[in-house]
Amino acid sequence: MEKTITFLNENIALLGLVVVLILGVLINPLFSTPENLSNLLRTTSITGFVAIGMTFVILCGSIDLSVSSVFSLSGFLFIYFSQQSDMLAILMPLVVGVTIGVVNGVLITRFAIPAFIGTLATMLFVRGLVLVLTNENTYKVKILSSVLYYFGRGDIVQYVSFPLVMFTIALLIASYILRRRTVGRAMYIVGGNAEAAKMMGVNVSTTLIIAHVISSFMASVGGIVLASRVGAAYPLSGTGYELIAIAAVVIGGARLSGGVGRISGTCIGVLIMGAFSNIFNLQGFLDPVWEFVVVGTVLLVVVVMQAVVTNVGLQSISNQKAIF
Amino acid sequence: MNAALISPRIFLSKYVAAIALCILVLFNVFFTSHFASWVTFTNLFTQATKVALVGLGMTFIIASGGIDISVGSAMGLGSVIAAIAILNGNLLVVFVSIVIILGFSVLSGYLDSKLMILPLVSTLALMYIMRGLARGISGRGTVTYNNPELTKFFITPIGGVIPMHFFVLLVVAVVMYIVVNKMKFGFDLEAYGNNRIAATISGINTSKTIMICYIICGIMCWIGGVLVMGMVGSADPARVGLDVEVDAIAATVVGGTPITGGHPNIIGTICGVFLLQVITMMVNMNNVAYAYSLMIRQASLFLLSFPIICLRNRGKQ
Numbered sequence: 001m002e003k004t005i006t007f008l009n010e011n012i013a014l015l016g017l018v019v020v021l022i023l024g025v026l027i028n029p030l031f032s033t034p035e036n037l038s039n040l041l042r043t044t045s046i047t048g049f050v051a052i053g054m055t056f057v058i059l060c061g062s063i064d065l066s067v068s069s070v071f072s073l074s075g076f077l078f079i080y081f082s083q084q085s086d087m088l089a090i091l092m093p094l095v096v097g098v099t100i101g102v103v104n105g106v107l108i109t110r111f112a113i114p115a116f117i118g119t120l121a122t123m124l125f126v127r128g129l130v131l132v133l134t135n136e137n138t139y140k141v142k143i144l145s146s147v148l149y150y151f152g153r154g155d156i157v158q159y160v161s162f163p164l165v166m167f168t169i170a171l172l173i174a175s176y177i178l179r180r181r182t183v184g185r186a187m188y189i190v191g192g193n194a195e196a197a198k199m200m201g202v203n204v205s206t207t208l209i210i211a212h213v214i215s216s217f218m219a220s221v222g223g224i225v226l227a228s229r230v231g232a233a234y235p236l237s238g239t240g241y242e243l244i245a246i247a248a249v250v251i252g253g254a255r256l257s258g259g260v261g262r263i264s265g266t267c268i269g270v271l272i273m274g275a276f277s278n279i280f281n282l283q284g285f286l287d288p289v290w291e292f293v294v295v296g297t298v299l300l301v302v303v304v305m306q307a308v309v310t311n312v313g314l315q316s317i318s319n320q321k322a323i324f
Numbered sequence: 325m326n327a328a329l330i331s332p333r334i335f336l337s338k339y340v341a342a343i344a345l346c347i348l349v350l351f352n353v354f355f356t357s358h359f360a361s362w363v364t365f366t367n368l369f370t371q372a373t374k375v376a377l378v379g380l381g382m383t384f385i386i387a388s389g390g391i392d393i394s395v396g397s398a399m400g401l402g403s404v405i406a407a408i409a410i411l412n413g414n415l416l417v418v419f420v421s422i423v424i425i426l427g428f429s430v431l432s433g434y435l436d437s438k439l440m441i442l443p444l445v446s447t448l449a450l451m452y453i454m455r456g457l458a459r460g461i462s463g464r465g466t467v468t469y470n471n472p473e474l475t476k477f478f479i480t481p482i483g484g485v486i487p488m489h490f491f492v493l494l495v496v497a498v499v500m501y502i503v504v505n506k507m508k509f510g511f512d513l514e515a516y517g518n519n520r521i522a523a524t525i526s527g528i529n530t531s532k533t534i535m536i537c538y539i540i541c542g543i544m545c546w547i548g549g550v551l552v553m554g555m556v557g558s559a560d561p562a563r564v565g566l567d568v569e570v571d572a573i574a575a576t577v578v579g580g581t582p583i584t585g586g587h588p589n590i591i592g593t594i595c596g597v598f599l600l601q602v603i604t605m606m607v608n609m610n611n612v613a614y615a616y617s618l619m620i621r622q623a624s625l626f627l628l629s630f631p632i633i634c635l636r637n638r639g640k641q
Contacts, residue, residue, distance in 0.1 A: 012543050029550070063444070111630055112633055113626070113633060114583045115627060116391070116573075117573075117583055117625070117629055118445075118626075119627075120570065120574065120625070121622045121625045124570070124574075124618050124619075124622040124624070125618070125619050125622035127345065127618055128616065128617075128618030128619035129615075131612065131613070131614070132615045132616065132619070136614070136615060159508065243393075243448055243451075246445070246448065247445075247448060247449075255442075256442040256445055257442065287461040288458065289456065290460045292452045292456025292459065293452070293453050293456030293457055293460060295452050295458075296449045296451070296452030296453035297449070297453060299445070299449040299452065300446065300449065300450070300453070303435075303441050303445050303446060303449060304435070304439060305442070307439040307440060311439070311440070
């Protein structure tokens, strides 16, 4: 019984993904065509970048609401600087992303502003900045160089898109950092118990700042890829991505209170979210406007199941303690 | 309470938003042309009331240490169902809408108090569900009803001068203030927000307290949604209440209610809402692009929450 609970607890997201994929094939055979799957993965990797960054922040027990605006800003910077040089177009958004991450981190650690409020403030500020910079209009350029174009639309081989490859590499690096590097391990400790981490000699502030920098950085990468794919910067792009990313991370099994979560879980969470909206576009029974209802219900069911499993697990642990 | 206990520090941390609002209003009276007029005053109330109502509901939830990001969707869903009811000519069905919104509030209260799910996630799911339901039920578009008497009731100022929003807000604010400062529920809530474990041990029915918070917030969302609907005679499922949660949370925090839970500052929240609204109006009346108002609001959110937190932390040391 306990083994089943542990297994369920750790692999509930994977189970969900399998169900979603089977559902997709049953609903529309077109779902499993290579074209559709390749498209699905390309779209998913864009939100995937944001979700990877969000995983780091959530592991630390913090939260980053500003990713949606950073996403949008870096898209604009990418398009704007694409007229100067390719190098600048890629570097500038990343530099700005890192800077915003540092600002977020400092607000939260040095000024002791709760993460929710600090990053909410950054979110509004950066969104305002994007609206000012774009003149509240879609910002277009005549032509993007082939290198920049490749970021969003390129295929390494047929059906394997460049964003997907970048996403996979990002997943591997993130997983390596969280499993093997001191910084990554420190994030689990900070999220699990910040007081204990401090006493163990972990530098809590630095860890938090690094997590926020990674989050903003990944959001800018996502912004670059989308801007390159669309070829224009839309001032409201990325709106709501912070919530999608949080949902994906939570579906992947992470706790918002921090300390629990894996990159593989996030990957599965992102795939579930992406596959769902893809399936919704392929089916004919329900009007697309119901998509939100279904996504919300799925999220709710997953969260409730996690809570029930955790509560049962906690009870069995406390029972054991009572016995011994 | 005891006058000797009120130090300047506590006074400041409680009324930072009120002081900032006074300064901003004075600034505008002198430097923005046509600011000091009756039209501005009525506009302020008609625009800020929906956010103020939702903000007051949010104050309760934040005081309990939770957060509710589904408020905007609840406004949307409530107004859409109410509009459909009026369209079909059956005013009794309007009450179905409030029952449905209350059902969702009870659900989020249950998820928070019994299943211990962090409210940020559970209300995120409910936000998707309610917004989706609003769009699904409305059949993909704005629900417009034609009921001139009802619209007239909403837009005609009471006594010919003061908009009804003013009275709605006044009544709600007074009731809330009494509930928080004079009733047992208010003390229970503050105790729970300050220290959950201590509150549970000392015998406070915590799940009941949380449930009441969410129900109050649900009612506030419904009133806000119906006010928006009544003013224009239609309900747009995709637009009503969009991003209201951000404004409501910002106003609550600027108003001095600690985001980690604690004393719900009713007056502070109202001042916070008006502060944000006056900033928007100031930017509009000076012919500056809307985007700048977002940036100024952010700056004020940071500048005000920083002293509040500093003053509070110094008190703890």
